[in-house]
Amino acid sequence: MDNLKDILNFDSNAKPTSFKKGTIIQRAGEITSLAYYVKKGLLRSYTIDDKGKEHVFMFASEGWIIADLESQEFNRPTELFIDCIENSEILIFDRKSVVNLNLSNEQLLDYNRLLTRRIAVLQKRVIMLMSASAQNRYNFFLEMYPDIPNRVPQRMIASYLGITPQALSTIRAKIVKKYSS
Amino acid sequence: MDNLKDILNFDSNAKPTSFKKGTIIQRAGEITSLAYYVKKGLLRSYTIDDKGKEHVFMFASEGWIIADLESQEFNRPTELFIDCIENSEILIFDRKSVVNLNLSNEQLLDYNRLLTRRIAVLQKRVIMLMSASAQNRYNFFLEMYPDIPNRVPQRMIASYLGITPQALSTIRAKIVKKYSS
DNA sequence: CGAGCGCTTGATTGAGTTCAAAAATCGTGG
């Protein structure tokens, strides 16, 4: 069991919402404890810095949950925008209410493992960002999320990798060149 | 309650171990499910890349836990070294045994919050690494961990920030200059 | 079919790396 939907018995009390591509579900500055389970479609969370530049924090396709745990945990306004890259069907739930769900120990342990797994992914990401070149980060991304690249515009991938769209374009050109030589 | 020691009732079955400064507690390549609770002292975890360069993943002072959740979660050999920056007293425990502790729901929810908080910290770190200059990352680090800088060599801080010791040295020089002008 | 957005390509700039060497600090044994 590695799916929060099952762990939290979503079916019972869930009301799926449809969003059109491009819809902004959450804006920086809001105070919220909501989280979004992606039933169908593709979301992303991202910050916008002082210079107006976007930085993609994560993508969430089918089966993933997306939320700003950081702000929620410390009761601060969100720093993350969340929007739809595709038309999506989303289960919205309040993270605060999880406490009141009277979950079994087993469910909690499962939820635990889910959180641990998220930590694992972030650990990997941090180490990548610190130690790998843009080139390697891109290759790693392709391996780790094979389905995402086809569904997401280049500039968002660049943003996820922490580089500019131009740099990514150059990297991709080099890869093509390598294979044709 | 935001301390794993209390959450897991450590006092009962804990056997604290003393390590001297410089001791390497865990080496990359090992398969282990151990985690280390810092009772006293200061640990760090880090990777060593192909070029032999160290990258500090995190520091752990009193009250923190350190482990390679990523490798453990996916049952792979560790990629993280862990060693002692100061003489330290450590409670070693097996993460696998946590399941068998028969924890109460409340304890599990607390443990959950602890994990969530870790995710929050990592989220912040990822966004910093992607969007902030070396200068800003350093300032942020000083604010976030005021006690750590005095206890840790510059080169390790540089490594944590993802820059070279030389770059950090230059940044520090600029800060001093700013205050003296 | 035209306007706008996104991707590419090239030229220039800049933050941070690398290489090298001097200065400062640390740690250890006498």
Next chain:
DNA sequence: CCACGATTTTTGAACTCAATCAAGCGCTCG
């Protein structure tokens, strides 16, 4: 407690990767 060797930090010069600036191409969708 001092002295000496080793390690760490600083400083400077040359270089590199990716950012920025700018312009052109191609698609999409209105």
